[in-house]
Amino acid sequence: MAHNLPIEGFRRILGDKGITIEQDDIAPWLNDWRGHYQGAAAAILSPATTKELAACVRLAAEHGIPLVPQGGNTSMVGGATPPADGSALILSLRRMNSIRAIDTSANQAVCEAGVILSVLHDAAEAAGRRFPLSLGAKGSATIGGLISTNAGGTQVLRHGTMRGLVDGIEAVLPDGSIYEGLAPLKKDNRGYDLKQLLIGAEGTLGIVTAATLKLVPAITHSATAWFGLGSPHDALALLRALEARLGPIIEGFEVMAAEPVGYVIEHVPNTRAPLAQLAPWNALIEFDLSNSGEGGRAQLEAALGDLMTDDTIQIHDAVIAQNEAQARDFWRIRETIPEAERAAGFPIAFDISVPINAMPDFMLSAAEACTARFAGTTATSYGHLGDGNVHFHVRAPADIADRSGWLKTSGEEIRHYVHDLVVAAGGSISAEHGIGQSKRAELGRLSSPARIMALRAIKAALDPHGIMNPGKLIPLASEA
């Protein structure tokens, strides 16, 4: 535990509502939802305004007290869990939850960091717009966390990651100064892009307090198709052929091996396969027909018909959803894969990316290499092929009774092995989820000296006392 905490100083800044010191109230925020990390903290600070937050950071800086920013606490990599030694305080953004403005003319929303993603979705919809980023944790994840982890999801193909959806940013820097960059400037060449530096920094360079976010038009007409395919190569060829014929109307393109689809049909109630026969590979495609006029659907059907007879792409079968209910059923298969995977027994999961054109080969060759190297394992993948990002899963041999024991003994070796394959393919060991605590050592092991030097130099420059989200992202000296 940290000594000499200026609790009363924080209370003067925040009032009684803004500080939590009862351990029972703090406890739910001390571990990550996956249960991999357990932290400790003497207090949660919950400022209601950017000024209060800045005053907290100044006081923390004076006393050298580390702060762990926390939004919805949905990190996949332990990025919002305080250190176990109790040296840090949690700084919660949950009271900064106002949508300050929605401007339908500029297609922008100004949100505080604590706004929950689904709340923004609803507000945008009520204004006839949408915020085109979504993910499973949307009911808990907050805008500040999504920015600080450069979140992705299934709409990245068309709309980009969070990095492309932030038009302006407000943040408190580690010295307590306020960086005021909310004004959305499409062109601004006044030196280093501090906005982009803070996006994806996992709270290690400052605390994002608000952002101006892009909105896009609501979708008024759409179509959803399911394709059964021979290989991931066919999936990528299909995507490219559709883009060439139909232009930028593909809102989502998810690829799934037969195995995870099979788990869904087996384990998730009320699901059924969209096609008569489950193909080795499957693509779920969402088309935005809002700007395609009356003939949009006919044009789409004609294009898909043409592709069925294109013998450069091995298409087993395909179907367009006949109504919204059927479209929802198709998407439910994709969305319940994580749940079905858990029901089938936890795999070792990788969140990885490689250059898009290299991904089909990687999906097959990495699976083959893994199962050859680790006897009895199975490996497969699903996800955002069009972004070069899939969730690659390795499963324990079927005859292993003690799976969690196996995960402990074989897990690290398999992790190293797969990450080495990713690096050899020019890829990233963290596509969507960030580094946090869980990938820090691997980042150190696998990064070039130039990258590590730059990360450390920037961290030390902006946070010289190391008070911003300690223990996250930056590899320790022993790890590089």
Added chain:
Amino acid sequence: MAHNLPIEGFRRILGDKGITIEQDDIAPWLNDWRGHYQGAAAAILSPATTKELAACVRLAAEHGIPLVPQGGNTSMVGGATPPADGSALILSLRRMNSIRAIDTSANQAVCEAGVILSVLHDAAEAAGRRFPLSLGAKGSATIGGLISTNAGGTQVLRHGTMRGLVDGIEAVLPDGSIYEGLAPLKKDNRGYDLKQLLIGAEGTLGIVTAATLKLVPAITHSATAWFGLGSPHDALALLRALEARLGPIIEGFEVMAAEPVGYVIEHVPNTRAPLAQLAPWNALIEFDLSNSGEGGRAQLEAALGDLMTDDTIQIHDAVIAQNEAQARDFWRIRETIPEAERAAGFPIAFDISVPINAMPDFMLSAAEACTARFAGTTATSYGHLGDGNVHFHVRAPADIADRSGWLKTSGEEIRHYVHDLVVAAGGSISAEHGIGQSKRAELGRLSSPARIMALRAIKAALDPHGIMNPGKLIPLASEA
């Protein structure tokens, strides 16, 4: 002049072809094309490979010799001119001019930093693609310089600035280490985005040596329209109405006050006004109809017809170019404005941005405020309204005989005045051109302490010996 230059050391790295020490050969590269800055340098280093360049940087770092990276030397702000004291050497990228690859499946080109923009345009076109960024200096400007200044142009509305067109980057950092980030990863959350940090850094954090750039499909069908409008507000309303009706097919949307259009008609041979009467404000719009099918042009004409009767937008008149020659004539008016402005006598030119929705008011109110404050001046603007970025020009009173004298006496006061208006509107004093030498003091005067602190800390962290493009971008202590 710097003493003890290790010229022979550089020669050993570069060979005779890679080093220039004759002052006659160096002289053309010692000033900016506008003639505002005059530098000095004992040598130009011209590495042919990234490895040679890295070895030069290591040697320069050992001896504390500053390096000024130079591509086409087309900076608008003195960003590529060496210091006048001769303490630095020029590091030219001109020999690193290979297009390493064009991948039409991934829609990407891998270019070395010294590739000239128009050369990339031609290569992309030959491959049935295009690189969607262009500007007046395309015959000289290089990819490295365009990245280091986050260049813009007339296609930013649809395709973004250079920041959005770089998928991967290779750079030499100030210690001579090579940052290898050419692999184009659409999703990569391995910590701070070093790519975005280097883009727009004006060579002060390292030297960009190559990049993986986005290509887009070639335009197969297009249409060009000219609108006469009542005000910049009508122009923005027109843009929003077109976007809502037609979707993301607007490739360019340039707005021009009557005055600069009049200068073109008066001063540039073989130009004529597109409409019978010159309107107070004019919009030039380029539509990409490649994905609109057979009925695309009819649909566009119907939409424009509807808008003519929309009484919320004051449209004086409008015309769609009947053929390519007429479309080129329309664009020639926009493109020859700089030339016509020079023929009409140099104005004080501002490259500024404000939030898009604030721009119509700003264009009118800033012009009014300027002419009220500086008796006899005229002020007007043209440019990329849809990006919130216009070229705002203030002209000397008509009765001033000695314009260059007036520029010297009144120029700085007017510059401060206009920049103050921009900052009050939440805008940027550099939208496209960067800071370089010419806006450094104004950046210092007008930035928040948080921004200056962050810029300086990052610069000092990555370039502790200050050898990267000295005197550019970062305000001096006396300037903040």
